[in-house]
Amino acid sequence: MSMAPFLSVYRFSAKIVRRSKRTKVFIAVSVLPVILAVVLQINRLASPGRGLDGLAVFSNVVMGFCLQFLVLLLSLFFGTSITADEVDNKTLTYPATRPVSKTAFILGKYAASVSFLLVLVLTSTVVSFLILMADRLSYGAAWAFLGKSLAALGFGTICYTALFTLAGTFLKKSILFGLFFCFGWENVVQYFPGTTQKFTIMHYLKSLLPGMEAGVGGTEGTGLLKFLLFRQEPTPVVTAVITLVILTAVFAGLACWVFSRKEYLFDE
Amino acid sequence: MIPGGLAVRADKLGKWYGNVLGLSDVSIEIRPGITGLLGPNGAGKSTFMKLITGQLRPSIGTVTIDNQPVWNNPEIFRRVGFCPEQDAFYEDTTGREFLSGLLGLSGYSAAEVRDRSDRALAFVGLEDAADRLIRGYSRGMRQRLKISQAIAHEPDILILDEPLNGLDPLSKRKVIKLIKDYRTEGRTVLVSSHVLPEIEALTQSIVLVHQGKILAEGDIHYIRDLIDAHPHVVAVKTGDGRGLAAKFVGEADVLSVRFDETEGTVLFETRNRDRFFERLTRLAADEGLDVEEITSPDDNLQSVFDYLVGK
Numbered sequence: 341m342s343m344a345p346f347l348s349v350y351r352f353s354a355k356i357v358r359r360s361k362r363t364k365v366f367i368a369v370s371v372l373p374v375i376l377a378v379v380l381q382i383n384r385l386a387s388p389g390r391g392l393d394g395l396a397v398f399s400n401v402v403m404g405f406c407l408q409f410l411v412l413l414l415s416l417f418f419g420t421s422i423t424a425d426e427v428d429n430k431t432l433t434y435p436a437t438r439p440v441s442k443t444a445f446i447l448g449k450y451a452a453s454v455s456f457l458l459v460l461v462l463t464s465t466v467v468s469f470l471i472l473m474a475d476r477l478s479y480g481a482a483w484a485f486l487g488k489s490l491a492a493l494g495f496g497t498i499c500y501t502a503l504f505t506l507a508g509t510f511l512k513k514s515i516l517f518g519l520f521f522c523f524g525w526e527n528v529v530q531y532f533p534g535t536t537q538k539f540t541i542m543h544y545l546k547s548l549l550p551g552m553e554a555g556v557g558g559t560e561g562t563g564l565l566k567f568l569l570f571r572q573e574p575t576p577v578v579t580a581v582i583t584l585v586i587l588t589a590v591f592a593g594l595a596c597w598v599f600s601r602k603e604y605l606f607d608e
Numbered sequence: 609m610i611p612g613g614l615a616v617r618a619d620k621l622g623k624w625y626g627n628v629l630g631l632s633d634v635s636i637e638i639r640p641g642i643t644g645l646l647g648p649n650g651a652g653k654s655t656f657m658k659l660i661t662g663q664l665r666p667s668i669g670t671v672t673i674d675n676q677p678v679w680n681n682p683e684i685f686r687r688v689g690f691c692p693e694q695d696a697f698y699e700d701t702t703g704r705e706f707l708s709g710l711l712g713l714s715g716y717s718a719a720e721v722r723d724r725s726d727r728a729l730a731f732v733g734l735e736d737a738a739d740r741l742i743r744g745y746s747r748g749m750r751q752r753l754k755i756s757q758a759i760a761h762e763p764d765i766l767i768l769d770e771p772l773n774g775l776d777p778l779s780k781r782k783v784i785k786l787i788k789d790y791r792t793e794g795r796t797v798l799v800s801s802h803v804l805p806e807i808e809a810l811t812q813s814i815v816l817v818h819q820g821k822i823l824a825e826g827d828i829h830y831i832r833d834l835i836d837a838h839p840h841v842v843a844v845k846t847g848d849g850r851g852l853a854a855k856f857v858g859e860a861d862v863l864s865v866r867f868d869e870t871e872g873t874v875l876f877e878t879r880n881r882d883r884f885f886e887r888l889t890r891l892a893a894d895e896g897l898d899v900e901e902i903t904s905p906d907d908n909l910q911s912v913f914d915y916l917v918g919k
Contacts, residue, residue: 344715352709359700430696434757437661437690438713439682600680603665605625606694 345440349448357456362421366414370460373401373410377468394472395482399549401468402489407545408527411461411496416518418453419504422446423599424514430606443596450505450592457497462490485550492548495584499541502591509598535573541587547580614687614764614796615639616660620669623655623820630655632820634669638798642791644807645800646831647817653800654693656817657769660798661690673765686714689763691754693770693800697742703729703753704738707760714761728760731786733779747774755783765796772806784809839863840881844888845901849874852899855891859884873901 357363380397423446426432435445469486476482503521507514530542537543575583616638623630631652647653658664659671662678662685670677673684698706707725716724729738732752737745745753751774758766766787772780787810790797801807807814807828814831816823824831846852853865853874861880868875878884881904891897 345713348712348715352712355705355709356698356701361700429698430692430694431698433661433663433690433692433694433696434710435713436663437685437688438710439685439715440713441682442680603663605664 342444345444346448346451349435349440349445350452353449353452354456357418357452362417363456366417367460369413370410370464373405373464373468374471376401376405377471381471381474394474394476395479395485398469398472398482399485399489401472402465402493403546403549406461406465406489406493407496408542410464411493412500412522412526414457414461415497415500416504416515416522418457419450419501420508420514420518422449422453422505423508423604427604427606432604432606442600446505446509446596446599447592450501450595453505454498454501457501458494461493461497465490465493488548488550492545495548495581496541496545499545499584499588499591502588502595503541506591506595506598509595510602537573538575541584544575544580544583544587547575548577614674616671616673616765616796616798617675618656618660618669618671621656621659621666621671622668623659623664624667629820631659634822636815636822636825638796640791640794640796641813642787642797642799642811644811644814644828645798645817646802646804646807646814647800647823648802651802651817652820653802653817654769655820657690657693657767657798657800661688661767686761687764689758689761689766691758691766691768691771693773695747695750697750697753699743700741702739702741703734703745703749706742706753707757710757711760716761724760728756731759732756732782748776748779751775752779755786759786763795766790766798768797768799770801771799772801772803839877839879840884840904842876842878842881842884842888843868843871843873843901843903844876844899845871845873845903847872847898847900852891852897856884856887859887 377398381394384394384397426435440448466486469482469489470477473479473482504514504518507517507521511517526540526542530537530540530546618634618636621634622632634656645653645656655664659666660673660678662681665679672678673688676684678684698709701709704725707728708721711721711724725738726735729735732755734749734752734756737749742750742753751771755768755771758768768787771783771787775783787797787799791811799807799810812828813826814828815825816831844852849867849872853867853876856862856876857865859878861883862876862878864877866875866877867873876884885902888897888899888902892899
C-alpha cells in the first residue's frame with residue numbers, strides 16, 4: 341500500500357478530530373487527573389506528614405483513573421466514531437468517491453485518532469506526575485514508574501482504539517457494546533482468579549506496570565485504590581507487549597477487512 | 609489528460625435493500641454529453657447514482673466506468689466527480705479546509721491543492737466565505753460547496769444528484785453553464801432531478817426512472833410528446849368563471865370544464881396545455897379578462913409518471 345493516500349487521510353482526519361465538539365468535551369475530561377493532582381498536592385503541602393506519598397498518589401491516579409477509565413472512555417468514543425460518524429453524518433460519500441482505498445481510509449483515520457489521544461492522555465499523565473512529584477523529581481525510580489505508566493497507557497490507547505474501530509465498522513450500536521465491554525467485562529474479569537483474567541486487554545496493560553504486588557519505591561501499595569493493584573498471575577512484560585501488538589494488528593486488520601466489504605446505508 | 613470518451617455502463621443492474629426494491633434490471637449506457645436522470649422522489653435515481661459511484665454494491669448485474677468495475681475500485685475516482693444529494697458536511701471545518709482535504713485525498717501536491725481549491729471556490733462564488741466554518745453556511749452556499757468539491761479535480765465524468773436544489777437563480781445559471789461547458793469539452797455528465805424544467809434547461813437526452821425501473825429513455829421531445837398526450841388540469845381563479853368557461857367549451861383540445869364553487873375556480877382539462885395558455889393569455893389581454901390566479905394541480909412529474917404507467 342502506498343503511504344500517500346494514508347497520509348492524506350491522516351492529515352484531513354487529524355484536522356476534523358481536532359475541530360470536533362466531542363474533542364473539546366474529552367479534552368476537559370482528560371484534564372481531570374491534572375486537577376486531581378493539583379488538589380492532592382495542595383492538600384499534601386497544607387498538612388505535611390499526614391498526606392500520602394506523591395508517587396503512591398500518582399500510581400493510584402494512573403491505575404484508577406487514567407488506565408481504567410480515561411483510556412477506555414477516550415478509545416471507545418474516538419474508535420467507534422471513525423466509521424459511525426461518517427455514516428451518521430452521511431459524509432462517507434466524500435472519501436468513498438475519492439481515489440483512496442478503504443484500507444488507507446480506515447488506517448489513516450485510526451492513526452489520526454490514536455495520535456491525538458496519545459497526546460491527550462500522555463500529556464495529562466506527565467503533567468500530573470510533575471505536579472505530584474514536584475518535591476521529589478530527583479527520585480530515579482519514580483521516573484522509571486512514569487516511563488512504564490506511559491507505556492501502559494500508550495499501548496492501552498492503541499489497542500482499545502483498534503478494537504473499537506473494529507466494533508464501529510460492523511455494529512450499529514457500537515457505543516453500547518463498548519460500554520458493556522469496558523465497564524462490564526474489562527473492569528470485572530481482570531480481577532477473576534486463575535487464567536480467566538488473561539481474557540482481558542487490561543490484564544496485559546497492568547502487566548507492564550512495575551511492582552504491582554508490592555507497590556513502588558517503598559510505597560508498598562498504600563494508595564486508596566490498593567485493591568486495584570492486586571494481580572494474581574502477571575504475564576511477563578515481553579509476552580504482554582507481544583500480545584498487545586498482535587491484538588492491535590488483528591483488530592485493525594479486521595476493521596479494514598470489514599470496512600472494505602460492507603456497504604453502508606444512510607438513514608433516509 | 610485528454611478528457612472525455614468515458615462511458616458509464618450498467619448491465620441488468622439491480623439493487624434490493626432487504627426486501628425493498630431499490631433498482632431493478634437496469635441496462636443503460638451513458639455516453640459523453642449530458643444525460644438527465646428524471647424521476648419523482650423515491651424513484652431510484654439516488655440508488656442508481658450510488659451504484660455507479662461505488663457506494664453501493666449491486667445485488668445483481670454489473671456497473672462499469674470505462675469498462676472497469678466500480679465497486680472497490682478507488683482508482684476510477686481520479687476521473688469521476690460526484691455531487692451527492694444529501695446536505696452532509698464536516699461541519700467544523702471551513703469551506704477551504706473541506707475542499708483542500710478532499711483534494712488531498714485525490715493525491716494532489718500542497719501547491720496543486722491550494723490552486724485547485726482557490727479556483728473551485730471562486731467558480732462557485734465562495735471565495736469570501738472560504739475561511740468560515742461550514743456550520744454557518746446558508747443552504748445555497750452549502751449546495752455550491754458540494755458542487756465545488758465535485759469539479760475541483762476536473763473530472764472526465766461528472767455525476768450530479770439534484771445539483772440545482774437550493775441554488776439562487778444566478779448560481780443556477782452558472783452551474784448550468786458549467787455542465788454545458790463539460791459537454792462541449794467532450795466529457796460525460798449525468799444529472800438527476802425531479803424537476804422537468806431543470807433537466808430541460810440542460811439536455812435533450814433524458815432517462816425516466818420510476819419505481820426502480822427505467823420507464824423511458826431518449827430525446828426530450830419524445831418525453832414531451834408523452835407528457836403532452838397526458839390531459840392536463842388547469843385551474844383558473846376568476847370573478848367570472850362561467851363567462852370564461854363559455855369561451856373554452858368550443859375548443860377541440862378542451863376535454864372537460866368543472867366549477868369549484870368553494871375556491872371560485874374553473875378547472876379545465878386539456879390535451880394541449882400550451883395552446884390553452886396561449887388562448888387564455890390572449891383573452892386576458894384583448895378582453896380584459898379578470899384572472900386572479902392560474903395553477904396546474906397535476907403539473908408535476910408524479911402525475912406524468914402515473915399517467916405513463918397507466919394508473
